[in-house]
Amino acid sequence: MAKEKESSFKRSDGRKLNEMRPMIAKVGIIPNADGSAMFTFGNTIAIAAVYGPRKLHxxxxxxxxxxxxxxxxxxxxxxxxxxxxxxPSRRSQEISKVTEWALSPALDLNSFPNTVVDVQIYILQADAGTRTAGINAASLALAHAGIPMRDLICSVAVGKLDKNLVVDLTKEEEDFEEGEGATDFAMAKIANSxxxxxxxxxxxxxxxVINEVTKLATExxxxxxEVQKKALKDVVESNGGKK
Amino acid sequence: MEISNLTKETLIRMFKEGKRFDSRQLTELRDIEVSYNVSNKAEGSARVKIGKTEVVVGVKMAMGEPYPDSPDKGNLTVSADLLPLASPRFEMGPPDFPGIELPRLVDRIIRESHIIQLDKLVIKEGEKVWTVFIDVYPINDDGNLIDAASLGAVAALKNAKIPMLDKDGKIDYDKDSKESIPLTKDISPLSFSFFKIGDSVILDPTREEEEAADARITFGISKWNGQYVINSCQKSGEEPLTQAEIENMMSVITKKFDEVTQKLKKYI
Known part of the structure; x- marks a missing residue:
């Protein structure tokens, strides 16, 4: 029954329920940084720079x-x-903190006592999904900086518009008010786990519904x-990984 | 993060011979690139690259009250945030002096050139006017941020549209606007920052050269009816500048103004 409803639901930009916006990832965009990357979901553009490990004061x-x-x-x-x-605002401080928690499980920071790894994430253009785009960019920047990692972190928002689960909401969809309204569930996971x-x-x-959400997010x-891996390979092939 | 004495001595010696690490002449500029549409949420935005230095500048507009001393003029606010993203030297927290100085310099370079016709940004005299926000963010600092920022500000302004209003006089971001910000025809200011290192004066320093400098002087320059005009000037650093050095700068700056203006034609 639920299936029927899903298939009849139309997203405002014509995407399928499980279809993401076009993604672009680029590694090595900020020469000063030890690692850097850009990640976009449609109109949302995030950039990230990693400095460190360096001395912490x-x-x-x-x-x-x-x-x-x-x-x-x-x-x-x-x-x-x-x-x-x-x-900084309260919102940005909170997102900074959850981003830290989202990324740290993938990192092995034991080899660098007494230091700090600074991850700077900025949104150039926002159309929802900024924290998830930021985490994807940051994960790439950390890899680019050569910080030991178990795996990449991938992040996406799954939303519920009325009763329909959809992937990667736009701002317009976030403001959806019909039926049960819009619910936004930002998730990040360790890629191969x-x-x-x-x-x-x-x-x-x-x-x-949560189980279904995690399945959608996993897909x-x-x-x-794949987009992240390609961006990392591209930078290695284009200049041997040098910044 | 200061450069070593050894690097500084080497730079001073090389400048004396008219040489630089990147083989430029002392007053030769790095390549300049300008592109637009950094953010489609901005009223106008530009990305400027000078060598490895990269700055993004956005223009936003909001309605507000005029200042009591200028009831018949719109407002201009320039701000900058030296993001720790752009350099290992930049730190979080309240701005230090360079973070305070940069937007103030850009403000004067723009304001004093009268490129923006602030008197045409009045919605209701004495009550409601447009405020033009120019926000500057470095993305990668490899020296000469001020000149990159002022160039980005001009580019973003030329690219900016005044947002549309709805029936109640509120901004409606969903409506496409074709109305540009009222700019003065033919005025396009630039800034040039000269850096003194030892007895040499250079333009467009890299980060390393900038850190070796003992003094900096930034000029805002524009051209009115074919006449060059210096609109603003600020010297920083403890080392004085000689009369001869200043005279020499004035002969260099007009040439550089024409050179850069020419180069920018394909962008602006």
Whole structure:
């Protein structure tokens, strides 16, 4: 019964329910950084730079066992319709923190005691899915910086529009108000494993639907992973991995 | 992150011989590239690359009250954020002096050139005017950020459209606008920052050269009715500049203004 409803539902941009927006990934975009990347979902553009491992000040923040991962996510003032006042907001601070948690399980920071790995993520153009695009870019930038990693992290939002599950919402879809309204479920997972490292939800979703959500996210993440791998291969082939 | 004395001494010696690490002449500029549409949410935006230095600049507009001393003029606000993304030298937290100085310099370069016709940005005199926000973000700092930022600001302004209003006079971002920001015809300011290192003066330094500098002076320049005009000027650093050095800069700057203006024709 639910199946029938799904197939009749039309997305505003004509995509299939499980179809993602076109993705572009590019590695090595910021020469100063130790690693850098851009990742786009349709009109959402994220860039990320990694600096480190480098010495962490003040000293009391250092961890003698391993490097500290420090993420910073923010929007450029002109990436959104109503100008965003420059500087950190509560929203950006929260996203920075969940991004840190999303990325750290893939990293092996034990070889770099007392240092910090800084991950800087900025959104140039926002059309929903900024935190997930940011995590995808950051994962690439970390790999590009040569930080030891178990695997890449892939991230995507699964949404529910009324009763239909859809992948990779646009801003227009996020504002969907019919029926049960729009629910946005941002997820990240370790690429070749079924471990999720980010789960952030706004809206309402039935417990039994969650399983379906994780399946959809897993399928989407496979596609993201391929785009990410290709971007990393491209940079190695074009200049031997040098920045 | 300061450069070593050894590097500085080497630079001073090379500049004396008129040489640079990247084989440019002392006042030779790196390649300049301009592109547009960094963000489709901005009223106008531009990306400027000068060598490895990259800056993005966006223009946003909002309605607000005019300042009491200029009830018949729109407002201009320039801000900049030296993102830690762009350089290992930039840190999070409140801006330090370079982060404060950069937008103020760009503001004066733009404002004093009168490229924006602020008197045409009035919606209701004394009550409601447009504020033009110019926001500058470095993406990769390899020196000469100020000149890159002012160039980006001009490019973004020329590319910007005034947003449309709905029936209630609120901004409607869904409507496409064709109305450009009122700019003064034929005025297109640029800035040139000269850096003094030892007894040599150079233009368009790389990060390394900039860090070796003892003094910097930034000029905003434009051309009105065929006349060159210096609209703004600010010197920084402890080393003084001699009369001869300043005179020499004035002869270089007009040539460079024409050279860059010519180069930019295909972009702006």
């Amino acid at each position: 003040p000293q009391h923040m250092q961890n003698p066992q391993k490097a500290v991962l420090r993420c910073n996510y923010d929007l450029l003032s002109f990436s959104v319709s109503d100008r965003k006042k420059p500087g 079924d471990e999720f490292t980010l789960m952030q939800l706004d809206g309402k979703i039935q417990p039994e 989407a993440c496979k596609q993201i992973y």
